[in-house]
Amino acid sequence: MSERKDIIDGREAAFARGGLVYTEVLGWIDLGHARGDDIRTVMRSIRQGESSGNKYYDVTYSQGMSSPYGLIRAGKVITWRIKHGRPDWEQKSIALAMMMTMARTFEAFQDSFPVNRVTDSGYSGEDLVSDLLGFYRVVSVQNPFPMLKPVSKQEALKRWDHYGKTGSFKVKDFTPLLFPAPDKFPHARPQKGMLPPFILTIVPYNDFLSGNVILPQRDKTFVVVGAGNGRMRL
Numbered sequence: 001m002s003e004r005k006d007i008i009d010g011r012e013a014a015f016a017r018g019g020l021v022y023t024e025v026l027g028w029i030d031l032g033h034a035r036g037d038d039i040r041t042v043m044r045s046i047r048q049g050e051s052s053g054n055k056y057y058d059v060t061y062s063q064g065m066s067s068p069y070g071l072i073r074a075g076k077v078i079t080w081r082i083k084h085g086r087p088d089w090e091q092k093s094i095a096l097a098m099m100m101t102m103a104r105t106f107e108a109f110q111d112s113f114p115v116n117r118v119t120d121s122g123y124s125g126e127d128l129v130s131d132l133l134g135f136y137r138v139v140s141v142q143n144p145f146p147m148l149k150p151v152s153k154q155e156a157l158k159r160w161d162h163y164g165k166t167g168s169f170k171v172k173d174f175t176p177l178l179f180p181a182p183d184k185f186p187h188a189r190p191q192k193g194m195l196p197p198f199i200l201t202i203v204p205y206n207d208f209l210s211g212n213v214i215l216p217q218r219d220k221t222f223v224v225v226g227a228g229n230g231r232m233r234l
Contacts, residue, residue, distance in 0.1 A: 002030055002126060007157055010150025014143045020166075024149035025196055026129050026176040028166050036138035038063070042095045043138065049082060050091070056081050056207035056214075059092050063106035063225075076106045076221060079214045081214040090205065092099035092139050094213060097204035100174065105219050107172070125177045125190075132174045132227045135201050147196060158182055163190060174208035 008031075009058035018032045042061050048059030059082055064075025080098060107123045137144065162182035163169075167191055171177050176193035208215060 001123065002028070003166070004160055007153055007160060008103060009153040010145070010156070011152075013145045013148075013150045020156075021125070021150045022179070023053070023145070024151065025176075025204075026133060026148055027125035027178045027193060028130075029133060029148075029150075030126045030130040033127060033158065034134040034137065035071075036134035039099060039135050039138040041141060042098060043091065046091045046095060048080065049086060050086065053084075053231075055084055055095070057084065058082075059098070060104050063102050065110065074221070076102060076109050076219050077220045078102055078105070079216055082111065083212045086212065089166075089202075092202050093205040095139075096135055096202050097206065098217055100134055100204050103220075109221070111170075118150055121170050123170040124167045125171045126166050126170060128174045129176050132195075136202075141198055144196075144198060147198070148154070155181065177196060204209070 002020045006018075006020040008016060008021060010021045010023065012019070013021045013029070013031060016031050017035065021029050021031065023029055039068050040063065042059060043058045049059060054204075058079050060076035060077060060079045062075055063138040078101065080094070082094065085093065107127060111123050113203070134139070141147075159179045159182065160166075169177055175195065177190050179190050180188035182188075205213060207213070
């Protein structure tokens with residue numbers, strides 16, 4: 001859940017591990033989501049599976065949220081079974097499809113009762129586009145921010161104070177939500193933007209009838225209590 005205090009200067013976006021920045025091209029970006037650590041893990045699992053020599057291998061992907069002080073962590077997890085022999089371009093396509101599937105599932109989880117009673121983060125305007133940016137920072141352009149035109153902290157704060165918190169705006173697809181500069185457009189409303197070309201170079205995998213990727217019957221919910229002392233899957 002992004003807060004006003006999370007906003008940092010756009011000049012820090014390329015190297016910051018967390019924080020919230022506003023960009024003229026993709027709107028608000030949660031740099032925690034956009035780090036791509038999850039994608040690195042998935043790509044590593046796929047490559048390990050390809051080198052295992054097994055006819056099929058499993059790849060697990062999850063997204064979760066933590067309570068204050070990290071006492072409880074909960075989220076969603078999926079496992080896909082992949083047939084050995086996938087070329088590099090198809091590995092990336094599968095990883096993108098896994099991320100997009102799980103991101104939608106997790107945002108729906110956050111937006112459902114009772115989780116939505118404690119957070120407004122479900123489908124928050126910056127979440128899905130930040131996940132997508134994180135994917136491309138791993139597989140394509142490590143520092144895309146010069147193309148995304150991040151603004152200063154002062155200009156970002158103006159947008160937050162004029163339009164309100166990002167959690168008030170729900171976006172259920174992977175397109176940007178733009179907030180025109182209030183100094184120039186005081187009566188403007190948030191509007192959908194367009195993804196830049198570098199974020200459209202990989203198509204999410206969808207050939208699920210070939211037998212090369214086998215999906216589970218359903219996703220699972222996990223709950224971790226304490227510092228990893230116990231885990232429950234539903």
